[in-house]
Amino acid sequence: MKLSFSVEDEQFRAEVASWLRENLCGDFEPIRGRGGPGDEHMYVAERKAWERKLSEGGWTCIGWPVAYGGRGASLEQQVIFNEEYARAGGPGRMGHIGEGLIGPTLIAFGSEAQKQRYLPGIVRGEELWCQGYSEPNAGSDLANVKTRARFDDESGQWKITGQKVWTSLAHESEYCFVIARTDPDSVGQKGLGFFLVAMDQPGIDVRPIAQLTGTSEFNEVFFDEAVCAPDDIVGAPGEGWKVAMGLLGFERGVSTLGQQMLFQNEFDEIIRVAKENGAARDPAIRQRIADAHVGLRIMRFNSMRMLSGGSSDGGLQKEAMIYKLYWATWHRNLGKLAMDVLGAESEILNGRPYELNRLQSLFLFTRSDTIYGGTNQIQRNIIAERALGMPREPRG
Numbered sequence: 001m002k003l004s005f006s007v008e009d010e011q012f013r014a015e016v017a018s019w020l021r022e023n024l025c026g027d028f029e030p031i032r033g034r035g036g037p038g039d040e041h042m043y044v045a046e047r048k049a050w051e052r053k054l055s056e057g058g059w060t061c062i063g064w065p066v067a068y069g070g071r072g073a074s075l076e077q078q079v080i081f082n083e084e085y086a087r088a089g090g091p092g093r094m095g096h097i098g099e100g101l102i103g104p105t106l107i108a109f110g111s112e113a114q115k116q117r118y119l120p121g122i123v124r125g126e127e128l129w130c131q132g133y134s135e136p137n138a139g140s141d142l143a144n145v146k147t148r149a150r151f152d153d154e155s156g157q158w159k160i161t162g163q164k165v166w167t168s169l170a171h172e173s174e175y176c177f178v179i180a181r182t183d184p185d186s187v188g189q190k191g192l193g194f195f196l197v198a199m200d201q202p203g204i205d206v207r208p209i210a211q212l213t214g215t216s217e218f219n220e221v222f223f224d225e226a227v228c229a230p231d232d233i234v235g236a237p238g239e240g241w242k243v244a245m246g247l248l249g250f251e252r253g254v255s256t257l258g259q260q261m262l263f264q265n266e267f268d269e270i271i272r273v274a275k276e277n278g279a280a281r282d283p284a285i286r287q288r289i290a291d292a293h294v295g296l297r298i299m300r301f302n303s304m305r306m307l308s309g310g311s312s313d314g315g316l317q318k319e320a321m322i323y324k325l326y327w328a329t330w331h332r333n334l335g336k337l338a339m340d341v342l343g344a345e346s347e348i349l350n351g352r353p354y355e356l357n358r359l360q361s362l363f364l365f366t367r368s369d370t371i372y373g374g375t376n377q378i379q380r381n382i383i384a385e386r387a388l389g390m391p392r393e394p395r396g
């Protein structure tokens, strides 16, 4: 297993750290450590400005090929960037869906015209994207999507009708990538299309969903004959499933690796509170803090193992499969530990809308960790079927 980085990589680390030191200050000081899951509603304008600042420094989309505005950074360098970003208190990225999901998908599956049209706005940090996959009856069973896309001969455009749900940051996004059924008689994975849809149009209605935290980071999105240009379907009509699954491969890849530093920051905060309020003297709490530390180390080593490409099929594959299940369960438990460290104080909230402290917010949002990006049960199915070669579960 690879346990350290090369000299060149460490030089790259120093370059990233120094740029962040010099730029994440002044007007950007208040956004340090803000944003991200559970805190997306904070400092939205400032964090959008920060995206543009990152772009000016050449620090958006660093893993993309140079030809499309990236740096062609290696996997190691991308991990280093994410680590240093979190260490410096970099704010939650507003552009992560564009940079981490649709950008790589367009590079892999899009036409040259789509790449030229959509990638520059993501690199510049000016055009934000949201993910239109889940529907009221299509979450884990994503192939059950009912949203329809009909090609309208009269206007020469696609017309999309249906409902998406849990669409994170739809209210802040310029575009949405939408899975919709191009063949109305099809079922399951066949007959789907993958569309690039502008959000600012009369056929789209975005309604916020109130969360446990009292804020709204995701939405219901209703499409009523929303228009989409004929060139804005990725791949052929009917072949959207392949593109949609390709995108999920990016979701489970490198984009999740830098989060360990954010976890470390939260963990450090829990230890600080435990020392301050005396919880650290409780042997049961001390044991759980030690367990959480061990879990963080295991995540770190698993990431290093992924980087070493040690699996028999030569890449991220099997180690990456356990990653989501592991971090989601660990992080949810960290939220519970935070509450127990706070003790009775954890149950006290100030009025409505709630004023949550950082650890209360951590606890509430971590309840969703084992759901989004594929639930724990689905992750176990993936591990069983694809990593362990066990029989596939019966599909309806």
Ligand SMILES: Cc1cc2nc3c(=O)[nH]c(=O)nc-3n(C[C@H](O)[C@H](O)[C@H](O)COP(=O)(O)OP(=O)(O)OC[C@H]3O[C@@H](n4cnc5c(N)ncnc54)[C@H](O)[C@@H]3O)c2cc1C
Pocket (backbone or CB within 6 Å): 130, 131, 132, 133, 134, 135, 136, 137, 138, 139, 140, 141, 165, 166, 167, 168, 169, 218, 368, 371, 372, 373, 374, 375, 376, 377, 378, 381
């Ligand atoms: C914070 C957050 C942000 C999100 N952001 C987005 C977004 O931006 N865009 C988007 O499209 N979606 C988003 N989602 C939706 C997310 O992808 C779905 O919630 C998730 O896929 C689960 O689907 P579901 O909610 O419909 O639950 P269901 O699929 O109905 O699952 C309900 C329960 O049944 C279990 N289950 C289902 N099928 C199986 C099975 N085959 N075997 C064993 N157990 C099973 C599940 O594990 C779960 O416990 C977000 C969700 C959250 C919580």
